[in-house]
Amino acid sequence: MSGVAARPADADLFATARAEAAGRDAADPLARFRDAFVLQAGTINLDGNSLGSMPRAVVARMERVLGSEWSKGLIRSWGGAGWFALPETVGDRIAPLIGAGAGEVVVGDSTSVNLFKCIAAALALRPERRVLLLQEDNFPTDNYIAQGIADMVPGVSLRAVKSTDAFAGAIDDSVAAIVLSHVHYRTALVEDMAAINRAARAAGALSVWDLSHTTGAVPVDVAGAGCDFAIGCTYKYLNGGPGAPAYCWVSPELIERTRQPLSGWMGHKTPFDFSFDYEPATAIRRFVCGTPQILSLAALDAALELWAEVDLPQLHQKSRDSTEFFIDLVERSCAAFGVTVQSPRDGSRRGSHVAFGYENGLQVMRALAAQGIIGDFRTPDTMRFGVAPLYIGYGDIVRAVAALHDILLTRSWDRAEFRGTTVVT
Amino acid sequence: MSGVAARPADADLFATARAEAAGRDAADPLARFRDAFVLQAGTINLDGNSLGSMPRAVVARMERVLGSEWSKGLIRSWGGAGWFALPETVGDRIAPLIGAGAGEVVVGDSTSVNLFKCIAAALALRPERRVLLLQEDNFPTDNYIAQGIADMVPGVSLRAVKSTDAFAGAIDDSVAAIVLSHVHYRTALVEDMAAINRAARAAGALSVWDLSHTTGAVPVDVAGAGCDFAIGCTYKYLNGGPGAPAYCWVSPELIERTRQPLSGWMGHKTPFDFSFDYEPATAIRRFVCGTPQILSLAALDAALELWAEVDLPQLHQKSRDSTEFFIDLVERSCAAFGVTVQSPRDGSRRGSHVAFGYENGLQVMRALAAQGIIGDFRTPDTMRFGVAPLYIGYGDIVRAVAALHDILLTRSWDRAEFRGTTVVT
Secondary structure: OOOOOOOHHHHHHHHHHHHHHHHHHHHOOOHHHHHHEEOOOOOEEOOOOOOOOEEOHHHHHHHHHHHHHHOOOHHHHHHHOOOOOHHHHHHHHHHHHHOOOOOOEEEOOOHHHHHHHHHHHHHHHOOOOOEEEEEOOOOHHHHHHHHHHHHHOOOOEEEEEOOHHHHHHHOOOOEEEEEEEOEOOOOOEEOOHHHHHHHHHHOOOEEEEEOOOOOOOOOOOOOOOOOOEEEEOOOOOOOOOOOOOOEEEEOOOOHHHOOOOOOOHHHEOOHHHOOOOOOEOOHHHHHOOOOOOHHHHHHHHHHHHHHHHOOHHHHHHHHHHHHHHHHHHHHHHHHHHOOEEOOOOOHHHEOOEEEEEOOOHHHHHHHHHOOOEEOEEEOOOEEEEEOOOOOOOHHHHHHHHHHHHHHHHHOHHHOHHHOOOOOOO | OOOOOOOHHHHHHHHHHHHHHHHHHHHOOOHHHHHHEEOOOOOEEOOOOOOOOEEOHHHHHHHHHHHHHHOOOHHHHHHHOOOOOHHHHHHHHHHHHHOOOOOOEEEOOOHHHHHHHHHHHHHHHOOOOOEEEEEOOOOHHHHHHHHHHHHHOOOOEEEEEOOHHHHHHHOOOOEEEEEEEOEOOOOOEEOOHHHHHHHHHHOOOEEEEEOOOOOOOOOOOOOOOOOOEEEEOOOOOOOOOOOOOOEEEEOOOOHHHOOOOOOOHHHEOOHHHOOOOOOEOOHHHHHOOOOOOHHHHHHHHHHHHHHHHOOHHHHHHHHHHHHHHHHHHHHHHHHHHOOEEOOOOOHHHEOOEEEEEOOOHHHHHHHHHOOOEEOEEEOOOEEEEEOOOOOOOHHHHHHHHHHHHHHHHHOHHHOHHHOOOOOOO
């Protein structure tokens, strides 16, 4: 807000923060990845936890897919351009990011559809148990999918607990599977995955983890932590593009015993035999259903190329440091306006986004967006900012918080154009 | 095969056919649509029933989606670029092609996933009936999906009949739903949809139709023929691109009573309320599951633009005429080599592809492909050629059949490079 004078103490605060940010950005070993993205001058994408920015490699790949593979290769590209194998080749790019091995991950269908496959497969492995244990405020689609399964299969019922602290106590011998997010979509709270898995195993239940807010930002080791099933979205920190296909991992100890009901022809052992009986492919390929959406899948494949060069410990460290920097600066500059911190202060329990409570948060986020600072709002009062370590620098954070501060100071969120009730998606 | 002399009678045959084709192409009211596609000189896509050629409009659309909507609009494009509504706006482009009304079709997920939704929804509407009636040699994924549902839901069983002539007799009061393709994927036989639906209704069963080989080539009227559910793929005659998302239609008489178990957040009545309980959206939006794959969906949207200008009766007539021309020419030139006609001769019962039996069909198709003539092979002995009316002319057909004739005459399919057992996808 040009022309509006901040209070002197705040001006000092931001001047100091700017200097510190400049130093941190200069020393950032990940800074070079910024050039791998198409970033618009004047815009800061602090919603990369919802839709990641576009890697440059996607443009060239789409030109190849359209200009050659589809238009010239035609049907031959299923083999010749590797389309048929893409669910697995793209899966192999994701595997090292989550602690999985090669050949253990496939990509295709939406996060919701993959959840359905995994929950149904878990139920099939525990035929004597019919309860699905949910967390009440997990991302809604996870619970909706569980509800869809309970509606479809007589005898299956749901049990929802409010806090995951109560999970261990709620897992009894009726529970077939627990369904939980590793990083909470609103608060960014990171669950103690290993401990919850131990409790589930001790009670004989299987675990289905949603890693949507984890992958590409937060450390996770599905094998080491004893997960049974894991799924995740790829359009957040993996930057696969709007609605990019999701992935699915199943423990190698279970995979050959699993059956999942979305048994489409692309997951058949010999799809081109055109036999009547479904016979699942070996390993994780059996979690592929129908023909994959190749344009979206190829874009994701290109978006993932840069991850081979990313040092994951550096990435995770920057995520912790930059979210802490964000929270500190908001707390010091905006707490006086009634802004509260909703994300964990303990960096080891915090994902890569930060959440702040403010009653008029929706209007504030609109006022920020009008300045090119893109975050989002989650009902009822959460202002949410994603800090994608590959393309968000400390300078971006200072600019965003300074803008937030000015909006609160001048109540410019109260202007007519920022009112209304429509939720920012 | 240069240097090989055809028998004089065949030379006359092809000369006459070429002249006739030239006349027909000159008079073809659909010929102008050829320019709407990227067609490669020297290549004839006679596999448009498997992967349609690329409409030029797709390239410009992808440039817009990448260069502006994703990279600049970021998350705002869910509203600002219409992404959120795409399942329905693309559905509205398909609706008139199948006899459906506006607001009755949604697009997203694969054909297999959409079949799952519809079969499950049909079972939920007939809780007292537990049998799914299938056709034994329907396209495999249709039967695989039914098997997946039967595995998942205790009490559901499958009944498969060999020929659809036996369908009416097999529908008793245990049958919840029949699952059938309108146009057979191998032979192109067109089922008598209205008669089968009458038999199903009389017995109290619901119908789930797969229109994958119908849409964009063969007349169909889902409402007029009394269908209950219909799904279809969009990468064949609709030219949506490899693995383009499928569509789904539900009879308006049923839709408000249906529940489908892939109840993802994008089909929720108020997805951004983030409520615990799933409440389906009104109308066909409830058949949307998770976040749609926007790159693939936007490409399909662009590919469908030209259909607003297509005269459907002209399209259907050309499909009948050109497949008949194809069959006649093969029969007259290739029957002596042992090639048999597997598609119906009655044009009113034939889809837009033609199937011929030949023991070494796989090798023949490879030899054709080496000349840029792309068809496919379906086990055990079917040489299959799709005749997409918008970009395949009569001259293309003559060229393809003449090449087929020469390959058979010289047994050039017997050369080492065409041997092997890998199935052409």
